[in-house]
Amino acid sequence: MSKELEHLSAKVAAGQMTRRDFMGRAAALGVSVVVAESMLSSAAQAATPTKGGHMKVGLQGGESTNSLDPALAASTVPFQNLRAFGECLVNVAPTGDLDFRAAESVEADSEGKVWTFKIRKGVEFHNGKTMTSEDVLKTMQRHSNEDATSGALGIMQGIESMKADGDYFQVTLGTGNADLPYLLADYHLVIQPDGGMDNPGAGIGTGAFKVEVDEPGVRHVFTRFENYYGEMPHIDSVENIVLNDNTARTAALQSGQVHMIDRVDPKIAALLSRAPNIDVRSVAGPGHYVFIMHVDTAPFDNLDLRLALKYAINREEMVEKILRGYGSVGNDFPINAAYPLFDASIPQRQYDPAKAAEHYKKSGHDGSPIILRVADGAFPGAVDAAALFQQSAQAAGIPLEIKREPNDGYWSEVWNKQPFCASYWGGRPVQDQMYTTAYLSTADWNDTRWKVPAFDDMLLAARSELDPVKRKEIYSNMANMLRDEGGLILPMFNDFVEGVSTSVKGWIDDPNFGMMNGFAPHKCWLEA
Amino acid sequence: MLKNLPLSAAIGLSFTAIYFLAAIFAPVIAPYGMADVVGDVWEPSSAEHLLGTDQIGRDLLTRMIYGGRTTIWIATLATILSFTTGSVLGFLAAVTGGWFDQVMSRFVDLMMAIPSLILALVILSSIEATVITLIILMGLLDATRVYRLARAVAVDISVMDYVEAAKLRGEKLGWIIFREILPNALSPLVAEMGLRFIFMVLFISTLSFLGIGVQPPLADWGGIVKENKEGINFGIGAALYPAIAIATLAISVNLVADWILNRTTSLKGGRG
Amino acid sequence: MSEQPLLKVRGLKIGATVYPPGEKPHNIKIVHGVDFDLQPGKVLGLIGESGAGKSTIGLASMAYGRGGVELTGGEVWVNGRDILQASLGDIRKLRGGEVTYVSQSAAASFNPAKQIMEQVTEAAIRQGKFAKKEAELRAVELFRKLGLPDPENIGKRYPHQVSGGQLQRCMTALALCPQPDLVVFDEPTTALDVTTQIDVLAAIKEAIRDTGVAALYITHDLAVVAQVSDHIMVLRHGNMVEYGDTDQIINAPKEEYTQALVSVRSITHEEKAPTDSPLLRAENITARYKGTNFDVLHDVSMDLSPGQTLAVVGESGSGKSTMARVITGLLPPRDGKLTFDGRTLTPDQPSRSIEDLRELQMIYQMADVAMNPRQTVGTIIGRPLEFYFGLKGAEKRQRTIALLDEIELGEEFIDRYPAELSGGQKQRVCIARALAAKPKLIICDEVTSALDPLVADGILKLLLRLQAAEDVAYIFITHDLATVKAIADSIAVMYQGRVVRYGPKSEVLSPPFDDYTDLLLSSVPEMRLGWLEHVLATRKMESAGN
């Protein structure tokens, strides 16, 4: 690749040239965007970071009712807070590999039942106490306690026993699971002194930042923890500011009051990126918007009807209109390139009114309107999406009737209760976890009532299969099965769209979650 | 009645009339269907979309017309509700006095001690906000204010000799309220009605803005502002039009109200 | 008449813009060119009925137009300059400096939020006539001269803390404080009780004499103006009717209108003897208002024979209106008994039978608040017909029209609104409304006191005629003895909640008198010069107003 580009990317990294200009030149030189992007990020790392500074991040999804208790974290702001002051055994790197934190390394037995983590030495809690395997054990126990309301409870259910001895923390599973480390990367599972049994909301962790100010629903300030064992963040402190109102959040970035904001509304992403000192970063993630049918309830127990509906949805239009292009089309199974072992070769399902009509006819449905329940809260633009679905289905002669449900109580009353409704999934770090949460016969949240023994068997087989090639093949079969018989209609995967001031350097796209999977404050620096 | 109509009132009346007509004949005059996606997002105004399009490419003018319909419809009905209940109870309290007056007035004090927006929040956060529930909720909340005014006015009137004369004649409550008091209380009430109507419009807009008001795809002006507000920071007008509509409607109704008020005060005659 | 006049008015024309409901605002003429002179130190009485434009002329001498009033033409010369041409600055110097004003209702004309002294001295200080200290000394001096109690400290009081009569004197002090050349007195005693009136009148007269200030004295009561003025100008509908010195106007009026004014209250009505079966009998009534702890009526008893007139006389606070409320049942008495037409009246109005209510009607002092402004004359008179006798449609209309011409109003009035009627007409409609019920007794509460003398006469004559025709009895509540003399058969004189004198008219009005009745009788202004001095010389008792 040309010298010029390297030179340019260096300039960008040094902040002498905006990212947008660079991309322009790159395109002019006939370089694909992907390549250019990768060059840019590598160049970014290459460039020498500026130390110090106070980073302000404007975030949606914080209420005055939030707390610092990891078990209760459910929205973005608490997530960011946990990332700042806490650390799990392992993280998932942007590449999809494991990034060892509290654990130094991990060993599994042959069928992946017994997992032994070597706990890192000399890791210090913000209260000065040194972390031991006991703390790890306690933490895990707290989250696996049935009475607890931890968001990680589901993950812990497969665990049969845990023990800590010396530098080692050992987990024994009922059935083997090759992905256990990925499961334990769940953001709830930050290690707390004594597992936070006594005071879960204390905000004491082993993270690179320690809690300075905690005003739920307002702001959370964290300063660098000088005794952090690992690679020190470049910035001195970070402030997570709660800005739930989209307009306020955008304005804050535009007026230079914050360095980054999350959840940029796709509608305005293009407009925002035109601003001279602002970049819009969008990363394809595992999150997806779905319309779910209960395969055990009439009329959706009829495969042809399901297929009819699947063919009757116009995925491109949805990505265009609802996501404004900040996303990718789905293929009726919950996995995309964001996951390891994804099989890209599975053919994409297209909008095909003719086929749809044909299947609809075969289904012998009486032609009475099919009721699709939806609420604004199901996912951003859900109602609009439903409207589009209705129109495209109309073209295939399939009568959809949209029933708006109130946001309040949608998740308790409609979702997972009504046979056909809109929903979203944030995605999981690995395929196994995604399938286990929503497509295993015994899963609590099996919101398509997908109870197929063959599928369960494949899932278990893949889980304990340590050879990636074989695993990938099994997963591919499962995907095909869901795609052609399952109860979910998956029109689109939504990107993480974020606004970043050009003064922020060292940004790396991370498909796991927004804000570089929450590590932007750890890895980015502020150019003066 | 319309003789020597001052300019301001004329403007007010005509604007108000236009808005109400637009509200009534919305389906006829609206160029597109309320929920139809007919263009790209936030198109600038053009021949086929006079005000451009909204955040998912619906024709903004159409949305505005239907939005006005919902807004005005709700505000009007709520106002009527609040006035009928408020004034009748207020008159009753003023004329009968005694325990009824006490109970009502204390209750109203209680209701007014809790900001209505907050009451609305508490209630609407869990019952589904339909047009009906909104009308009833707003109407009743506002009735407390009307009650106070009506009672005050009626108390002043009920000490008049002609009311005493009617009582001495042995007239029943009905006659005293509807034939002696109401006609004389009408003008201040009507003038107030204008203002209350405006507060209704603003209130419903605020509720929709907070996301607990009229629910999509049904549009109301406040809702349209909410839907399009992301555009504001980029100077996109979509959010401004409904605001302008609200403002102009409010101002014109205010003008009318002022005019009525002036007419009635001059009817009482100045100092002589 | 050698020296130049203090006030010289030539061809003064005054108009006003009126805003009748539903009509275009238009201009009306109030004064059509009036001329007169006023020499320094002299008093000119302006007399006329309401609408004669007398107040307007008075205020014109301060270049002031009230409400929508505009001074449209002519000249007003004060101290040799035409103030209608003067700059606003000069006019401000004039107002409260050279010319000051005493209004009819001092109670309304004093700022309730400020102490009396501050208001009395304000003009003098602002006009730079006196320093604060001097002004206050002068005020105290005036207070003393005007016979106010505790002159040193009364200035520290607030208006609501002094009586009406005293306040009127304070108003006079306010006017005299800046040492003006001219004071405009606008009905200064009309709002006061008769007994108070003469004291204030005397005080004003004395003050004028001592300070040698000139005055315009505006009133509708010829008898009053006769006591204070050197000259009198009679006005009607904004035109001068007659001008002359007081003696000539009173004793030898040239114009017919003036003669009418002079000979007002010449009604004669010979009294009927009480019958032995009274229509209404009140026995030992004692009453007090809710929430108060003192009785306003003490053991009051009186009888009224059918078809006769009982006059209840007294000043404000005497309890006469309260008596009316007791009889109508609006104020149930604490003690005592009411018998009406042989049967006992239940004390509280709501529990009375429709018959009782019908046979006992009431007419109010303020006709315009006694009628619903939103009802037509037809409705107002028609309602009792409908309510009591169930008359409808044509029948009702005929009866209404019949009543209308009984009160000497034509059929055309049936669709008019009260606002479109004159004071006299309004009162007549009220009478018709009462009459419509075919009552045995009508309570007339000060029905004439708000009216001009001639109009009042008309009403009284009407009432007498109706009494003869319909054989209805009246309880006539009034403070005006002249009225009483005119129409009463028997009289109850009330003073501080008690009946001090009661009996047939002839007895009550013939000596020997008790002190109060004497005071009351003597206080009625008589239309002769020097009456005031004579009365003050011969009175036995101080008036209640002070």
Next chain:
Amino acid sequence: MHPILTLVVQRLALGILLLIAASALIFGLTEILPGDAAQAILGQAATEENLANLRAEMGLDRPALTRYFEWLGGILTGDMGNALTNKLPIADQIGKRMSYTLFLSFWAALISVPLAILLGLIAVRYQNRWPDKLISGVTLASISLPEFMIAYILVFFFAVKLFWAPSFANISPGMPLLEQLHAISLPVAVLTLVVLAHMMRMTRAAILNVMQSAYIETAELKGLTTFTVIYRHAFPNAIAPIVTVVMLNLAYLVVGVVVVEVVFAYPGMGQYLVDAVVKRDVPVVLACGVIFAAVYIVLNIIADLVSILANPRLRHPK
């Protein structure tokens, strides 16, 4: 002064009764309405058993009345209890937020009240002339715009375009006063615009009303200038109605700022309440509701007292 004292006592007693009634009313509402804190918190994660767990943990499984009276008892002993959702003590939370809200309202009031009265006086002085018409027109416009709209417009111009003022009010205790003022400049501006109109119009109306009385004529006939007449003679008698409307608007400044706080992400009571309402955090809702009611009631009492003190009849009984 004695009658006034008794009056104060009466008012206060009535006020306290009102407060208790208000709390009962709000509590009743939150009880009648469907959904509860547990559900609101768990959202999509709601499964029967962890709903049950959470309810038990929050004590929502006990009968409503006991909970209410416990709460009431707490309040009377000055303890507002802890929030259901994040176990933080409500008192501190509210303490912080109330101080923020009061800070905002204080400055808004400091600007709007004198301004409103001054404009009112001017409008009367030049009644029906252009200054009057101008003032009325502008205030009418500002009363007719939804406040969130005013807010966004100001943000667009002064924050996004001109960079004069911050687009959201990020203030913290440490800040020096000037910075804090700068931070809240836009919200204050919005609030001022919102309440200004009402107060100004009422001032104007009240004074014009007084200008009808006879003693104004007396004053005019003393040759005083129009402005002297207005402020020396008219204004003192218009105080009562003006104070009443001012207090009403002050109450609004404290309790009506929800929208402004949402737009400017201002950490005041409004935000706190809205979150609590959505999450069904009853103790917090109650606490906020009662505090708001208290503010309203106290301001009303003040208004009453001032109008009494302004009235010589009551100040100096005969």
